[in-house]
Amino acid sequence: MTGKTHVGIGVMSAVILSQYIPMDLTVSALSVSALAALLPDVDHPKSIINKYILPFKSKGAKVTFYFMLGIFVIAVNSFYFSYSHLNALGVFFIFIGASNHRNGTTHSLTGFLCFLFTIGYIMVKIRCGNLIVPFSIGYLSHLSADMFTSKGIPLFYPFSKKKFKMPITFTVGSFWGKMIESIITAGGLIYLTYKLPIIMMKMR
Numbered sequence: 001m002t003g004k005t006h007v008g009i010g011v012m013s014a015v016i017l018s019q020y021i022p023m024d025l026t027v028s029a030l031s032v033s034a035l036a037a038l039l040p041d042v043d044h045p046k047s048i049i050n051k052y053i054l055p056f057k058s059k060g061a062k063v064t065f066y067f068m069l070g071i072f073v074i075a076v077n078s079f080y081f082s083y084s085h086l087n088a089l090g091v092f093f094i095f096i097g098a099s100n101h102r103n104g105t106t107h108s109l110t111g112f113l114c115f116l117f118t119i120g121y122i123m124v125k126i127r128c129g130n131l132i133v134p135f136s137i138g139y140l141s142h143l144s145a146d147m148f149t150s151k152g153i154p155l156f157y158p159f160s161k162k163k164f165k166m167p168i169t170f171t172v173g174s175f176w177g178k179m180i181e182s183i184i185t186a187g188g189l190i191y192l193t194y195k196l197p198i199i200m201m202k203m204r
Helices: 003-017 027-041 048-053 059-081 084-098 109-125 129-146 175-202
Strands: none
Touching (some): 003 175, 027 048, 027 129
């Protein structure tokens, strides 16, 4: 799926679930859900996130950039700050560099838990623990959505490389795939335009 579709699904999931679970529906919460919905694809050199930060859109550039960034953060923190959450951030970057898109960790429950513990730890340290739930919603919405694609995802990697997918799937990039994503995006915008103001008013 495209990054835009994942963002739409992530935000829509947060809005829907905010009506049933304890979660403050704020701009920060929706932004975190949107970013988390993009995170599983961060190991792809041509993802939306890497599109703006990688000097070259190749696997080698992605691996080199994130490994160096992670080592740099850990080294600077060791010499000047000694903050445990910065070490966690450095490990997070190295983890991204080592991950293989769609066949590796970021599209698995193991990857979700690794990101959750790392990002969640940082959020707690900077007193933003309330954003852990919207982060989880955004990330899991991505995994759920990709299970509707023909390739599926290695849900239990590294314990199993088996790809899991729903009984009904579509091929990303095909005519029907693009049509389905367009319908999801349009439907999401209509839903948010109608529902979001109502939910926000109830929370006041």
